[in-house]
Amino acid sequence: MRIALDAMGSDEAPGPELAGARRAVEADPALELVLVGDGVVATHDRIRVVHAAERITAADHPAQVLRGKPGSSLHVAIDLVATGRADAVVSAGNSGAVLALAKIALPLAGPSSSLRPAIVTVLPAPAGPVVLCDAGANVEPRPAALARFAAIGAAYDRIVHGRACPRVGLLANGKEPSKGTAVTREAHALLAARDGNAFRYVGYVEGSDLFTGVVDVVVTDGFTGNVVLKTCEGIAEGMFGLVRRELDATPLARLGAAIVAPALRNVAHQIDYTEVGGALLAGVARPVVIAHGRSDATAIASAIRSAATFVARDLAGRIAAALAESA
16 A cells, blocks of 8 residues: 655644654555655655655645646645555645645546535544534535535445434534525525435534534534634643543542543544544545644654555545445
8 A cells, every 4th residue: 555645744844744654654564655745765665755846835825736836745746646656645734735636636537526525524422423524625615515515424424434324414503594604504405405315414503513413424614614623622632631630639539530531531532633643535536635734743644544544445436436326
């Protein structure tokens, strides 16, 4: 299995990418990596380097990226996948640029070819995992795109979590039909009118419904989805700190901490981006994994591990087939 890594993507690149790549190949003897960037040196016999002189930054607009910087590390890394020289690509860089380039270089074929890709991530919940789509790729999507995100999220949920007919909700500021924006109201009408058994649309859901077991998939625009994701990460981190502070407050609590602390660490790992690694850009023909811009070596290694898992399960191909069937 060969994974292409954009070595110039993260905020501190290429340090985290180099260290994370070495950790990944040392942990998986079946893995090969192609590091793409400038001034990058291979540190393992299963790590190959491809030179790319340019770097896409967070300030680069996706439209400008399409027209310029053809020699960027992201361009080259995605091209390796498009031409069959790598099985998947990982980048901690500009997510808008990743979306724009992947959609052009790795388009789906058939009825789903007009589908706009979206970032899919999973939130842990007491009643079971909740799929969030979109988590940051499409900041201002049209109503039809939101309706398509429901198909993407449902396909991901069926394949990964095995729920035959996922319950899909559209995120809004209330459950009444009059709530939301003009975009969400139109998307709500499109989803309510759909006919099929790929998923069951339950209507509007609020932020408080995400962890109560009423939905399996939550659909929203990339701006709101990214805010939701980062807020959940912050709340989990803050609550973990508060509980630890209370456990350390008294001798009796410190005695219980030996039992409680491992459970708290397990919960924290489920939402820690350094452990989760990266999220799948669903709706393109090959696995594209987007990692956090602040990724360290642990997060990069985790993102590479996620990409390898997606390749092994043929997740991109199975989602594409499901989308074509539902279309």
